[in-house]
Amino acid sequence: MNRPGNRRLRALIVDDEELARRLVREFLAPHEDIEIVGECENGLDAVKQIGELAPDLVFLDIQMPRLTGLEVLELTGRRSGVIFTTAYDEHAIKAFELHAVDYLLKPFSRARFDDALARARTLHVPVAPGVEALVARRGEPIERILIRDREQVHVIAVETVECIEAQGDYLAVLADGRTYLKPQRISEMEEQLDPKSFLRVHRSFIINLAFLQGIDRQGTERHFARLRSGKRVPISRSGYDRLRKMV
């Protein structure tokens, strides 16, 4: 049965409602080439299982507790073989349409389900490039930063973030007296944060203006931002100009 090119597709069902998962199971039953390898009832579990099981197909609900479907993709880096399901989410639907990503609107018919499945199968790797743009969610500032730390996922509210420092390929996010490492470029993070509260003061630093206590001067040219925790962050010349404009 396990002939190359004709092996069974392994599917993961992610939805926090038991009945919704059951419906997907029922609709999958006649498709003998698909094997259900797992079910998750929240986003955290999905992150874990996607990592462990590496399924070919993921049925992913958007509105879930803990982590939304899009946040699951962000954390896992998963881009292909995803079939989104949602009951109603104006934001998500607008994004799907914008990036030409296929999705199932609950409640859906068997015909519609088969249709989406067929498309996901043929597109295989990689699926619509739209998914990448969908996950990056440019435009709207993010409200929480997600950090994956081996088995654990940290969800950090942006208002608790004091500053962010670029360290090689990683960002060090300082929040609530702890430092979290996240693999991301600082320019990308800068784009995602609300420019009214966060400011790039240096090539390697973004600070939260709510935590800014004062600006120290050293010599004639150099400036440092003093933050609430006592941390001092260097300010570049252009960063200083931007900061002066903001405060």
Place this chain on the structure above:
Amino acid sequence: MHPLLADVRKLTWYVLAWMLVAAGIAGLLRLAGDAGWAGALAFAMPICLVYAFVVLSSYYICRSLPVAQRRWTKVAAVFGGASLLSALGWLGLGTAWNALGRLGPRAAPLVDMTPAGWILFFSAGFVLYMLALLAHDVLVAFESMQVAVRREAESRVLAREAELQMLRTQINPHFLFNSLNSISALTSFDAGAAREMTVDLAQFFRRTLALADRERVTLEEETELCRHFLAIEQRRFGAKLRAELRIAPEAAACLLPPMTLQPLLENAIKHGIRGLDDGGTIAVDAAARDGWLRVAVVNPVAGEPVPARERGVGLANIRERLAALYGKRARIEWRRTATQFEIEITLPAEKESAP
């Protein structure tokens, strides 16, 4: 600006009408033998032309006296006084213009007016201004009536929109479509449950529609609606969702705005129960004591921060509605600890007056 001045066609007709008046005055002067046609017309035409515009000022006088809050004595005094002043101006203008005739080719006044003639002339000015005032008064009253009618229609539309808005936010489409999806799933393996859920959903919407256009409902009616809501949600979330409703009998009869408790339960599920692996219990306590109705909802929450955008909308909505109905006498307070969310609404305990 006066409506006539904004409309060239109407203004032309208006000026022509005044020219007729001028011709009439000239004719009278001619008949009285005070002047020849040329003199009479040269006298009457310019004066009438000026007065035509003076008279338009009556529009502003009428507008300054709102129809709704008038006393006849005041109106009579203002109208009389204004007419008198204008007539005096008209008389002054008449005598001055007439006297200017001496500078003309005939080196004599345009008309030979007798004192009685001047008195008649003055009276004509008075009457013309008074007529203008009365005509304008009718116009202004008509205008304000139209405005009132339009405003009432607008406010009715606004009220209706507010009601629809409330329905739209309360009848959460996410809830509706997810419920339909659950029914769709149930049909193939538990038709009975699918039917029950359909009935609960229908009951919930029927009650929502029935309650939404009433200003206030009893807590008992609101609770009944919530029971259908919870029945639906318990099918969706299974054993994860548990609820304890403790409504004291004396509280059940108290009045509150419709859809006050239901959104609190919806929030408790959305931001609390759904995020917990093992679910939890929503506790609702309602009591009436010392003239106040207290409704408290407590639910467990998970540790993750909730995006601010989602949190506030429902609560702000309830707070606004309570403020509109009760002013400072209503209070809504909430508190989030590490493990639970508590919200409490306090209202004056009012009951439906016995019929």
